[in-house]
Amino acid sequence: MRERLVEYLACPDCGGELRLACSRRDGWEIREGRLDCQNREHSFPVVRGIPRLISSAVADLSSEVAAGFGWEWNEFSEIRGEYRQQFLDWVKPLEPGDFAGKRVLEGGCGKGRHSALVAQFGAKEVFSLDLGSAVEAAYRNTGHLENVHVIQADLCRPPLKTCADLAFSVGVLHHLPDPAVGFHALVDRLVPGGRIAVWVYGREGNEWIVDWVDPVRTRVTARMPRRVLYELARPIGYLLAATAKGLYKPLADTVPSLHRQLFYRDYLTYIARLPAREIHSIVFDQLVTPVAYYLSRDEVAAWFSEARLGEFAIEQHNGNSWRAQARVLR
Template sequence: MRPEALNFIVCPNCAGELSLRSDASRASEDGHIMTGTLACRGCPLQFSIRNGVPILLPANLASVKLETASRFAEEWTPWSDPRDYYEQEFFDCVAPLAAGDFANQIVFEGGCGKGRHTAIVASHGAKAIVALDLGESAFVAFAHTRQFPNAHVVIGHLLNPPGRPVFDLAFSVGVLHHLSDPAAGFASLASRVREGGRVAFWVYDQEGDEWITRYVDPVRKAITSRLSASFLRIASIPPAAALWAVIKLFYRPRMVKAPRDFLTAIISLRFITTRSMRFTPTFSINS
């Protein structure tokens, strides 16, 4: 983390100010403090900095939420390399916001995964972006964004966001529908935005993607979320291959006339990304 992050982050338990303790490592050549401890000035709690990322988890965080985050991290870590189509995909999700809407803004991201959207926002001139994720995928996000002086990655929980209410804009792409209480997640993230600021959220919709919530979700909750990630990674290959074939052979010729739904959204994805990002998380996350 860079010391400038202290202008935006707070204790997740009491919202008190945080300060670096004397055990913090010297800043690296690119300005990051890689290890150390943050102490809250409002309560006795302390939080570690590990591999450049402050870990600001609330004291009452349930173990099931950490397990869910771990499942997501298992996907972001093996398939962590950025792709050239991410930028267009991101701006499609947050439309009508465009690149210029992020310039000179203080931005909060709820659920950053491997940091693909964090890097996009940072590269488009945000004054600062604080990117939050619950799992160890935050370390991947840090590696992808550490070259940006305006990017700050934090491990924390979206329902107890360790941020000051000073942000001009907050966004979350593909995260809220995985929470046990999506409405609470919406309100929590929006609470970090100053009066007059803006928020943008992207979630699964009922119109194009109803088949996911109607047919896939029951199987996920009852069966596949209880299986090991290593088994699911292998088991997801046949259904991903079937979907890939349907998309390329039958759906792609109709994409100009097709509605903007799940299938049109993944037409441009490579097979390995389709399998990793669509099937394995869908079947393994028990939110």
């Protein structure tokens, strides 16, 4: 971590100021140390360059969710060129220029693929929060970027002052025990005029997953040894990749009338652009977690209206998910 991060941090347990005691440093990078709260009961370690600001109040279920994803992102830790467009499609209509010069908070950064992009888009600071061991992969992928700060923390209690110009969360809120709590926690860290952008699974378009895949996920795959699930997800992923690349994409390009009849067509055509190993990781990602909510448009819209935000916009993406944005009124 960088020393200047301390000015943005707040204790996740009481909101108090934190003070840094460094015990090992490499140049400007603090590798080991401690962050002590002004309320002396609260103290948090800095381990392998990452501040571990985990509140004592974190839910067991959240830790369980983050453990599965931590395994995933350390296994599928590579950064791909395709992530840029995929990210811009998830946060549309935000564009690279919207991140330039901004203090950006990412809720649930996984392996840091989006924090790395946002840093390249010229963000002033990027606060990349994740609760699980995914932070180790994120740190490996972004540690060289001067403006990225990887922080291990629960996004429902972000250990930050109100300092963000832009907060985003891609594919995370639906994995929280209470997605609305995470949403409001991110909004709370935005300065007046700040923007929030989220992407979540939709209920609309995913009825078959709710009816047929969810029962198997919660009872079987989320409880499996992860290496076994990795092997199980591989043939499913490669079969899906072959179908998307060999059938959906060619039909979309040549016989649109037939393509319109295909099952789950928008999504499966979209992923045809990704390598098969990436589709393997998507299948693993779907099956590893004990918590996944499929949210209706109305549920997502209700978070925004409760938060009294302006410039609200929500749009369906790939026929199976919602991307939504708004701005904190001045």
